[in-house]
Amino acid sequence: MFVSYKWLQDYVDLSGINATELADKITKSGIEVEGVEKKSEGLKGVVIGHVLEREQHPNADKLNKCLVDIGAENPVQIICGAPNVDKGQKVAVATVGAVLPGNFKIKKAKLRGEESHGMICSLQELGFESKLVSKDYATGIFVFPNDTEVGKDALEELGLSDEVLELGLTPNRSDALSMLGVAYEVGAILGREVKWPVIENEEAAEKASDYISVKVEAKADNPLYIAKIIKDVKVGPSPLWMQTRLMSAGIRPHNNVVDITNYILLEYGQPLHAFDYDRFGSKEIVIRRAKDAEKIVTLDEAERTLTPEHLVITNGNEPVAIAGVMGGANSEVKNDTTNIIIESAYFAGTVVRKASKDHGLRSEASARFEKGVDPARVREAGERAAQLIAQYAGGTILQGTAEVDELTMEPAVISITLEKINTLLGTGMTVSEVESIFKRLQFGVELDNETFTITVPTRRGDITIEADLVEEAARLYGYDNIPATLPIGSATPGQLTDYQIKRRKARRTLEGAGLYQAVTYSLTSQEKAAQFALETRESIRLAMPMSEERSQLRLSIVPQLLEVVKYNNARQLDSLALYEIGSVFFKQDGQELPEEKEHIAGAITGLWESHLWQGEKKPVDFYVAKGVIEALFDTLGLADQISYRQAEINDMHPGRTAEVLLNSEVIGFIGQVHPTVQKDLDIKETYIFELSLKALAEAEVAPIAYETIPRYPSTTRDIALVVDKATKAGDIQSIIIEAGGKLLKEVGIFDLYEGERMEQGKKSIAYSLKYFDPERTLTDEDITKAHDNVLAAVKEKAGAELRG
């Protein structure tokens, strides 16, 4: 909503408060003023001129040579290219030295050999948006009314020196979609009265009801419809002041009748419509739901197909308007129109919203109906329109109206105690402070002890419950005056859940291991949604995606991380270590909502260690990535419950991929991205993992129980075993642990040899075994017994021979 500071003064006294101060006060009390604009700022030197002579430029077909009186001692010669410039016109002249929008300075010039002392301006050249310029002047200069005084400031005449406040209205404050509504708000803020327009219509003896009748068939959609008839109007331009006010509010002037209906829309917030009585096609107005596939050609000359969800105004036979949205071309007010019907009605928001949405016709009028107009203003707005039409378009107002009025409007009555207000706000307002606020808002106030009974005017349809009154009290009392306190009440323990703590521990561990946290999008393409997915389940698609690239909910995080790797690799950032924790989504049969699981994924590539001046470089390999997740399992207390199993997974390197098992359940995988996939993505050798954080965090963990620090020495025995190349080190380790019994406390691998000194198809793995007993020093005999067991077991179960 654009509010002219000058216009507003018609309704409320603004003396002693300038536009900027007013804007600040309005913002502080609830309606955000998004800007205060003075269009003439920085412009100067534009005056009203009188075109005394016009002739064709001797050397240019499309130019005119004009002699213009600009109120100076002598008239000046101006060359003008506008097709509509003519002798006798009053025009806006940018004189030599003038400054126009865009800091465009007017200088004396010579155009095709003829001197030009200034420029005759179009409205666009003075800073008006093209969409606001009346069609009459769309492609030429603007012509002022004949009685405009020569030499006067043209910017002033065009209302450009006015200041316009732009209000950012929240959906509940549609009451401020009118000048009167804003006046009530400003009146409440400043504690000043609101002055309504004075309407004294002289009516003819002839009755409107003899000319037209009104019948409403859809009373729920249209409980109030008032028609007034004005005869013998003369359609022409509206007065300049009205045009400039419309333009300041963002509405393009057309002709006096249409401009007046728009002016009332701005003044009262009540949309009106004018029909040409003689083209109406009947003497009855019938309001009903449209028939299926019924058609209407609207004012914009588009043929529109209607449905029974749309409300239409008809002449009893065919539609003449889509109610509250747009009139029909058949009954449009044109330059030769003489008799008109003014419609002032209350249309339900839902039916207007449906039609405006279906036909893509959102207008100032439909927006107001959608949010609900004030039923108390419908009648008066019609009268006001009649008054202005009689005044500015001539004509005779016929007596009375033709109408259907079944609108019951009970103003809301709400009781509230002073205590309730003060408790909810944390304030110590007095009875008289609160009473004064409601009175300034011009609400009905009855006070019984400390209970207020408030009658809310229908213009404030947003106020229905106590809390709404509390808000009114708060905003006019001033939020700056509300103290700052902290809740007092029962103490509550503030803490993270076990799951949340584990998630944070996972983050700390991965950061400690050198990984940076990434955050990527949950929405991805169909193709990527299921790539690298831990579970092959159906993915979920949006009903109306904005693009294919973001159409599907992800089943895994890895594809998004690989995109991050690709992005960074493309910028010569080759060494990367990233992780992400986020949800993946699986469709669940028979359930409305999908299953959401939090996963933890990582991508590591490039150099893991690099200490260049000491000549050390170590590229990332499988075991680097595995070390990272091992640290994670250790932090979560799950190291003993985790195992790995060689696996083949789509898009992963077939020989360098493992499933990760928690006890016996697969909860993730780790490995190298398949080289072809790496090549397709144009990324370097990359190792990835994805694990179910949910599974990890929910697994049972043994409590920490102190173990005695050994008082007796331990003994270490090393063995090198020769086994088949395919034999897994992890399997041998399991055999050793099992066979070693309770004396064997630690097993570690300290060497792996697969080189040429080995027999074909064999490798050697060296294990270090640590034996001890917390109760005593072990004898050689004890150890040998346990150790022999180990050797026998690995020989038997893994075919391992001691390396000679």
Next chain:
Amino acid sequence: MMQERLLELQEEALQKVAAASELKELNEVRVSYLGKKGPITEVLRGMGKLSAEERPKIGALANDVREAIASKIEEKQKALETAAVNAKLATETIDVTLPGRPVNKGNLHPLTRVVEEIEDLFIGMGYTVAEGPEVESDYYNFEALNLPKSHPARDMQDSFYITDEILMRTHTSPVQARTMEKHKGQGPVKIICPGKVYRRDNDDATHSHQFQQIEGLVIDENISMSDLKGTLDVFAKKVFGQDREIRLRPSFFPFTEPSVEVDISCKICGGKGCSVCKQTGWIEVLGGGIVHPNVLEMAGFDSKKYSGFAFGIGVERIAMLKYGVDDIRHFYTNDVRFLKQFHHHEA
């Protein structure tokens, strides 16, 4: 005679000790003077010729001489050893200005950093952290929050619907609705709800179809607007600095009444007005208000007994203001040159 001889030997030995420049030389001195075949032992062997009176005197003197020599030798030996070590260390000097061996370390994403900071602040004030699904039912996302299907503020075009009944949540408020429901009308409730949310926006410098929010909710007896103001003042000072002020402006949200928009004083200009704060001295950071009685009632709370406040913070907005990030897309591009900037603890 013997007395002179002993003192002579002492003088002679001490001179040699002083002159010794290597441990080996010093050892030779020790062996030649203090050894069993040394001159002092020899002198003592001649003691038999002395009178019983003189004997102890000479014996004592001989001991003194031995001790004097031995102590000097020891002193000298330490000095020589120290010198030897120093000489060796001198050859081992390194350039301490060369860079150290890098230890791999990563850090949190700036958004998580902000979330954890805010979580910790509110945990300290007795809140718990509540979470919920990112794909939500229309009921929890809208209806339970006083946004019935016909509400004008609801537009299909603004949300990512999956079916008519489920959608990507547009705020974390459904977690509030779910938590309230779990409390079955019993206060107090003190939660903050961080999480990802989704809206149908084209990604540009200031919009992102995915972003993060933290919402807060307190329900108890006698919760007031002043409690919200005080709580958010603590928040603003912790996150943006002790010298920051907040200001509440009336606003509108369907789930709170009264509703407020909250501004913090501009750090850049100190409130005088600059381009960052659009010349107002204030920067809008969040919205909140008193929980709408319909929302309380729908979740089973008696709105006559209980009241509450709620607020919602845009995490990206906080991070952008706090760190001066100028484009929201940086948070989702994950350029490591960006990610690596958020590593140290700020005071």
